[in-house]
Amino acid sequence: MRKLVLFVLCGLLAAGCASGPEPSDGGNVADPLSTLRQRPSMEEITARYEEMQQKLRDRLSADLGLATPWINKGDFGQAACEGKELSHVDGAEQHSLERWTYEGNIPDDQWERAQQIGIDVTKEYGFKELEIVVNRPGDHKVEMRDEFGGQLQFGTKVHTVLSLRTGCHLLQSAKG
Numbered sequence: 001m002r003k004l005v006l007f008v009l010c011g012l013l014a015a016g017c018a019s020g021p022e023p024s025d026g027g028n029v030a031d032p033l034s035t036l037r038q039r040p041s042m043e044e045i046t047a048r049y050e051e052m053q054q055k056l057r058d059r060l061s062a063d064l065g066l067a068t069p070w071i072n073k074g075d076f077g078q079a080a081c082e083g084k085e086l087s088h089v090d091g092a093e094q095h096s097l098e099r100w101t102y103e104g105n106i107p108d109d110q111w112e113r114a115q116q117i118g119i120d121v122t123k124e125y126g127f128k129e130l131e132i133v134v135n136r137p138g139d140h141k142v143e144m145r146d147e148f149g150g151q152l153q154f155g156t157k158v159h160t161v162l163s164l165r166t167g168c169h170l171l172q173s174a175k176g
Contacts, residue, residue, distance in 0.1 A: 032085045033089055033170075036086070036089060036092055036169065036170045037170065037176070039148055039167075040148075040169065041169060041171065041172040041175055042095065042166065042169040042170065042172070043172045044172075045148065045150070045167075045169050046095060046097065049097055049125070049152075049164055049166065050097065051125075052121060052124075052152075053100060053152075053162055055121050056117070056118060056121045056154075056162065057070045057102075057162065059121055060117055060118075060160075063113065063117055064106060064110050064114060064117075066106075067104070068103060068104065070100045070101065070102050070162075071101050071102075071103065072098050072099075072100055073098070073100065073101050074098055074099065075096060075099045075163075076095070076096060076097060076098050077095065077096040078093050078095045078096075079093065079095075079096075080092070080093065080094070081094050081168035083168075089170070090174060091170050091173060091174020091175075092168050092169065092174070093169065094149075094166050094168055095165070096165045096166075097163075097164045097165070097166070099161060099163045100161070100163075101159050101161050101162075102159060102161075103159050104159065104160065105138065105156045105157060105158060105159065105160060106156040106160055108137055108138065111140050114156070115140070115142055118152075119144070122144045126148075127144040127146045127150070127152060129145040129146075130142060130143075130144050131143045131144075133153075133155070138157065139157045140155055140156050141154070141155030141156075142154050146167070148167035148168070149167025149168060150164065150165070150166050150167050151165045151167075152164045
């Protein structure tokens with residue numbers, strides 16, 4: 001009888017573990033294409049991020065009184081998605097958007113305000129995670145991330161730099 005009870009309990013335990021919880025995003029975790037189809041297309045997210053960068057540059061210039069314009073340094077790039085689940089999905093890419101530079105630094109006494117502007121603007125676009133990468137006199141850098149793996153780096157030393165890399169998104173042509 002004891003063996004029968006133990007056998008039944010093991011069977012129930014195995015069945016419970018096999019079913020697992022439902023994915024919270026409504027997608028099938030085992031199907032990366034399904035997950036990526038629920039995200040904005042690369043074209044949509046790029047337009048959104050470019051709008052965010054423009055708003056951030058405008059706010060920093062206006063609120064901090066930056067004297068010269070921001071310069072587009074280019075460096076746009078694209079690559080396959082990172083991670084073994086996403087790197088093999090056709091039409092899925094990660095992009096590095098154009099890097100923007102203000103030729104001058106943000107003084108230490110204005111950095112906290114600059115960082116808060118960055119937090120406020122990026123929060124409007126879904127960036128909720130903040131990491132302080134460097135915080136020493138005359139040298140500051142933060143990274144902000146969104147739910148799709150997008151990463152905005154904002155730092156100042158000799159010059160002030162904004163760079164942004166998207167997470168993994170499908171090209172519009174691959175969304176189907």
